[in-house]
Amino acid sequence: MAARKILTFAIMDAPYESARSTTALRLIDLALRRGCDVNVFAYEGAVAVPFAKQQPHPNAVHGRSVEEEDHPNPKDWVGALMAEAKKRGLTFNWVQCGLCVDERGATEWIEGPRRGSPADFWKFVEASDNTLVIPTK
Amino acid sequence: MDRYLLIESLDPFESNDVERYQTLGASLARAGHQVTLFLVQNGVLAARPGARSGPLTALAERRVEVLADEFSLRERGIAASRLAPGVTPASLDVVIDRLADGWKTLWH
Numbered sequence: 001m002a003a004r005k006i007l008t009f010a011i012m013d014a015p016y017e018s019a020r021s022t023t024a025l026r027l028i029d030l031a032l033r034r035g036c037d038v039n040v041f042a043y044e045g046a047v048a049v050p051f052a053k054q055q056p057h058p059n060a061v062h063g064r065s066v067e068e069e070d071h072p073n074p075k076d077w078v079g080a081l082m083a084e085a086k087k088r089g090l091t092f093n094w095v096q097c098g099l100c101v102d103e104r105g106a107t108e109w110i111e112g113p114r115r116g117s118p119a120d121f122w123k124f125v126e127a128s129d130n131t132l133v134i135p136t137k
Numbered sequence: 138m139d140r141y142l143l144i145e146s147l148d149p150f151e152s153n154d155v156e157r158y159q160t161l162g163a164s165l166a167r168a169g170h171q172v173t174l175f176l177v178q179n180g181v182l183a184a185r186p187g188a189r190s191g192p193l194t195a196l197a198e199r200r201v202e203v204l205a206d207e208f209s210l211r212e213r214g215i216a217a218s219r220l221a222p223g224v225t226p227a228s229l230d231v232v233i234d235r236l237a238d239g240w241k242t243l244w245h
Contacts, residue, residue: 005237007233007237019146019178019179020178023146023177023229026208026229027229030229030230030232031233031237034230034233034234034237129237129239130236130237130239130240132232132236132242132244133244134244
């Protein structure tokens with residue numbers, strides 16, 4: 001049986017700002033569903049993607065409640081990816097750049113990600129079959 | 138021969154870098170490498186037959202595989218059946234498969 005592939009993704013965009021965040025999460029989801037172990041290094045604004053205090057909100061303009069609006073929060077998508085990896089017995093590491101976290105005061109995140117540094121990214125790259133860096137524009 | 142997956146996410150009507158990235162793809166193919174250009178997000182806007190689709194057709198004629206993310210096409214109301222010559226709709230799975238297969242992959 002072939003060894004499981006390990007893929008690393010570096011992301012840099014803050015949530016709610018760019019389609020790149022959505023595409024990155026789509027790629028991570030597909031990688032897990034195809035049986036890959038996944039590493040994510042969240043750099044710069046991307047440390048806010050799993051930020052725990054993200055809140056859904058109603059839409060007063062369209063007269064919809066919180067439930068009707070069903071506003072998606074990236075922290076929930078990250079949590080779902082964590083759960084998917086666990087269900088499949090895959091390794092899913094999510095490292096938050098510590099300096100980026102401190103700069104933004106984004107110190108509270110959902111269960112799963114851990115604090116680290118660019119050195120962790122280097123280690124991920126060294127241990128991976130391939131790496132995709134998704135830079136900001 | 139190396140294998141390159143070039144991911145283009147930018148709108149060609151918004152950034153001239155798109156043209157330079159296409160030139161990179163053509164140069165790699167001319168040097169004998171296997172090249173795929175994968176359009177995603179606003180990058181798929183170039184796949185509509187029109188002012189900016191000519192370079193994609195030219196790339197395909199130079200043995201560069203040009204793919205457009207089906208999800209990005211649907212989001213933008215672009216029918217997969219009406220793409221410029223040389224552009225093929227594809228699933229984002231292609232990116233994961235090629236990453237896992239060791240293709241050198243760049244995001245633009």
